Amino acid sequence: MNKTTKELPIRYVERELQLISIDPLVMFDQEGTILDVNDAMSRVAGRSIDELIGTPFADYFTDPERAYKGAMLTFETGEVRDYELVMKARDGTETSVSYNASVYKDQKGNVVGAFAAARDITEHKAAEHEIKNLQQYNRGLIETSLDPLVTFDQEGIILDVNGATIRATGRTRKELIGTPFADYFTDPERAYKGAMLVFETGEVRDYELVMKDRDGTETSVSYNASIYRDQTGEVVGAFAAARDITEHKRAKQEIENLQQYNRGLIEVSLDPLVTFDQEGIILDVNEATVQATGRTRKELIGTPFADYFTDPERAYKGAMLVFETGEVRDYELVMKARDGTETSVSYNASIYRDQTGEVVGAFAAARDITERKAAEQEIENLQRYNRGLIETSLDPLVTFDQKGIIMDVNEAKIRATGRTREELIGSLFADHFTDPERAYKGVMLVFETGAVRDYELVMKARDGTETLVAYNASVYKDETGQVIGAFGVARDITERKNAEIALRESKTELDLIFQIAADAMCVIDADFNVSNVNKTFIQMVDMDEDEIIGEKCYDIFSGELCHSKDCPLEKLKREEGFVERESVKKRPDGREIPVILNAARLDRGGKFAGIVEDFKDITERKQAEIALRESKAELELIFQIAADAMCVIDADFNVIRVNKAFIRMVDLNEDELIGKKCYDVFSGEICHSKDCPLEKLRRGERFVERESVKKRSDGKEIPVIVNAARLDRDGKFVGIVEDFKDITERKEAEKEIRELQRYNRGLIEVNLDPLVTFDQEGIIMDVNEATIQATGRTREELIGTPFADYFTDPEMAYKGAMLTFEIGEVRDYELVMKAVDGTETVVAYNASVYRDQTGEVVGAFAAARDITERKAAEQELRETVGRLEEYTNRINNLVVTMLGEITVK
Incomplete structure (x- = not known):
């Protein structure tokens, strides 16, 4: 010195x-x-x-x-x-x-x-820099998706959107964030149910909605969504991606129109038209054939074609001649009707083939089996669709008749009851509940009123398991409007009921905590009226509860903050989340009380409803602070300037001095600390061990430094760096000085980085399309699960390899990757992806660069859209149109031929 x-x-x-x-x-x-x-x-x-x-x-x-x-x-x-x-x-x-x-x-x-x-603050600066880079990476992941992508919380409120969502809704990001997800669909109720279903089941797939733009434009979309969690595993929100299915809907409608056109071609002919197979068995007829034979279509289809002519043998030979030569022209026969009427006809026929070129039947006169095939296909599709609707439900689903007899069930119902479909169908619906009489009344109520909502029952399984369910049911009718049965779907509400019980218990527990709190507490509504107080508050203001409730807060407990911009209620109304400060409050009798005021915002239904205030009486602490300042002014100058918490401990583990940072850290008054054992006021894993700093320094060490987690008397744990030095007087050990550097911010920054990394992974994996990030050399940096499935390779095999290696044309793929860095983005860049098993998939790539905090380009995102089905659908449509043109030409030729014959006769 x-x-x-x-x-x-x-x-x-x-x-x-x-x-x-x-x-x-x-x-x-x-x-x-x-x-x-x-x-x-x-x-x-x-x-x-x-x-x-x-x-x-x-x-x-x-x-x-x-x-x-x-x-x-x-x-x-x-x-x-x-x-x-x-x-x-x-x-x-x-x-x-x-x-x-x-x-x-x-x-x-x-x-x-x-x-x-x-x-x-080097580590703090580095952590801030890494967090900003991760945030920019997140934004890049969101924006690279061509599909509208949204994240929302468990209330269905939008947390973030990408550019595709902004374009699809015609609204800015600022307008969208903080608003209900369901508001941007033509059916908000169904949209909200879909959002809530994500949190119930963990994910939703192919959930169809109609998105509406600001200008009224409507877009059919298929939503896929899944939840994401924080570091502790708690669900904090959900990702949702919308796939535009407008073209799919349009193609489906066009096929239906073509099917109707085919039937019209058959029935427009005034001449009898028949199709038959290579055995001569009738496959289809038109109305003219029905009238000419005097038999119904049902009587004709499935019978020998030759049976309806006066010379069956000749008719059969003509039918077989069609398959030998490919066609027959002007083959005369006499058709006979049920009533004996005979009609001379000229039989013209030609074969027709399936898609593989195989002969499958023949047309006679004007022949077309489109409607029958279409009808059969439509029935099969409807049956599959119906079964799909039933089986896609995660809830048990049942159909029953007006007597309550089960007609059909889905797989969820089979699992819930522990019985097979055969055991359930034909049995009484009511027999599978603990209260059959109530269940039967519910069934009858459906047919009386048309529908039943939230009808609570207890379902029983074969093994005795009971499940509380809420049934929703409605009738369905036949073509004439007659009720023929009812659909019933059961929602398992066990968890909801348990949650309601837990909520009631939680409210009771909160009220108990509120009343026994050592600090004075009160609840104030948005109009400054006191709506609730605890016993400590009543004691602090020295008034009866009925004198307080309903009165203005500033009339009961005034202070310098009242009627000012720093009023806690006004600050929290302006969206601040928490207020903490010292104040001097004044009771109605004029007595002033110094307090630490803590206030938090109360929301109900998403709207500001008031605040909760906590008043900690710090009268004694204030008096102690004054005495401490007067007696220890010199030492406070050095001791208190230290940003770290510091304390002096004597050789018997007694705390003899602390600084303000230490007081704040342990959240105790100084007089609660001085004279107390150090391990009672700020314990940790090194207390009462050979690593105790005091014991180590007593044994002769001069200095101790290590990381530790210290625990306050209220249970809160604080990560710190502990430094301790030995204190000697007259050559004897008298105690130690400890310094505690709070590293909470560093730990929280590390935690935030981990959560951002987890969020990144969630953004990547929620995308159903293969998604890749690569550097400016085209080397893969990251992939999602969809890419792993599409290529048949593991993440470890993909990362670090050239992006272009996984396409049939690597050179074109590499050029596309480099084009991204040249112009900033690439749209609808078609490539053929090849998997490890040789499978090839036609994809349309969209890619864009992403930058670091300094604005430097560090890589690119690329998302591949599988367009195989679209390509196949386009090809199938072209083939269908071609076949229809061929059928039309043949029909026209036959009609012209027959018209010519009629003219000659």
Whole structure:
């Protein structure tokens, strides 16, 4: 210690505190010349203490001018807080630090110098930088999807959207975020149910909705959604991606139109038209054939074609001749009707083939079996569709007749009852519940009123398992409008009921906590009326509860914050989440009480409803602070400037001194700390162990430094870096000084980084299309599960390999990847993806670059849309149109031929 510092009024313990601080600590005079430093400053600067003392304080920073201004500012204002500088060491190492400084005075009150403590914020800056990069990466993942992509919370409120959603809705991101997801569909109720179903089941697939744009444009979409979780596994929201299925709907409608056209071609002919197979068995007839034979279509179809002519043998030979030669022209026969009427006819026929070229039948006269085939296909499709509707339901689904007899069930019903479909069908619906009579009444109520909603029953399984369900049922009718049965679907409401019970218990528990709280607490509505108080509040204001409830809060417990912009209710109404500050409150009898005021916002239905206020009486603490300031002013100057929590502990583990940072850290008053055992006020895993700092220093060690997790008396755990130094007096061990550096922010930053990384993965995996990120060399950096499935390779096999290697034309794929970096994005770039098993998939790639925090391009996102089905549908449509044109030409030719014959006769 130099001569100047020896003359300062600093006791031995104060010097020890300075030396053990892990942050660089400097004392300088009013010229900015260093008077003294600690070992931490010596290590960071890379110079000895003697080299530093007597030199300008500003010389050890990258910006000496700014450092000098900060030093002078200390003498102008008395102190400086969080003044950021970059410290440079002898070897060129640079360290980002945040300086806190204040002046100190001699016994006469004259300023003689200043103390400055530097906090290393390098890790904090790096964490902020990484978080920003991850946030930009998230945005890139969202925006690379061509499909509208939305994230929403468990209330269905939108948290984020991508550009595709903005374009699809015609609204800005600002307009969309914070609004209900369901508001942007033609059926908001169905959209909301779909959103809630995600949180019930974990995911939703192919959920069809109609999205509406601001200008009224409607788009049919198929939604896929899944939940995502935070680091603790708690569900915090859901991702939803919408696939535009407008073209699919249009193609389906066109096929239906073509089917109707085919039937019309058959029935428009005035001549009998028949189709038959290679055995001569009739496959189809038109109305003219029905009238000509005097038999119904049902009687004709499935019978021998030759049976309806006067010469069956000749008719059969003509039918077989068609298959031998491909066609027959002007083959005369006499058709006979049921009533014996005979008609001479000219039989013209030609074969027809299936898609593979195989002959499957023949047309006679004007022949077309489109309607019958279409009808059969439509019936099969309807049957599959019906079965799909039934089986897609995760809830048990039943159809029953007007007697309550089960007609059909889905797989969920089979699992719920533990019985086979055969056992269930034909049995009484009511027999599968604990209260058959109530179940039967519910069935009858459906047919009386047309529908039943939320009808609660208890379903029983074969093994005795009981499940609480809410039934919804409605009747269905035949073509004539007659009721023929009812659909019933059961929703398992066991969890909901349990949640309702838990909610009631939770409310009871909260009310108990509210009433027994040591602090005074009150609830205030949006109009400043007191709506609830606890017993401590009643004692604090010294009034009866009925004198308080319904009164204005500022009339009961006034203070300097009332009727000002700092009023907690007004601040929280403006969307602030939490208010904490000291205040002096005044009771109606005039008594003033210093308090720490904490206030939190209350929302109901998404709207501001009021606040909850907590008043901690700090009268005793205030008195103790005044006494402490008067008796320990000199030591407080150094001790209190330290940004870290510090305490002095004697050889018997008793706390004998603490600084303000320590008091804040443990959240106890000073008088609750002094004289207490250190392990009672701030415990941890090293207490009562061989690693206890006091025990280690008692055994002769001079200094201890390690990370630890300390636990406050209220149970809160705080991660810290513990530094401890030995205190000796007259050569004897008398205790230790401990310094606790709170590293919560660093830990939280690390946690936030992990959660952002988890969020990234969720964004990648929710996309149903293969998604890849690659660098500017075209090397794969990351893939989602869809890419793994599409290529048949693991993530480890894909990452680090060329993107272009997984396409049939690597050169074209590589050019597409490079084009992304040249122009910023690529749209609808068609490639053929090849899997490890040789499977090839036609895809349309869309890609765009993404940047780091500095705006530098670091890679690209690429999403592949499988367009195989679209290509196949286009091909099938072309083939169908071609076949229809061929059939039409043949029909027209036959009609012309027969018209010519009629004219000749």
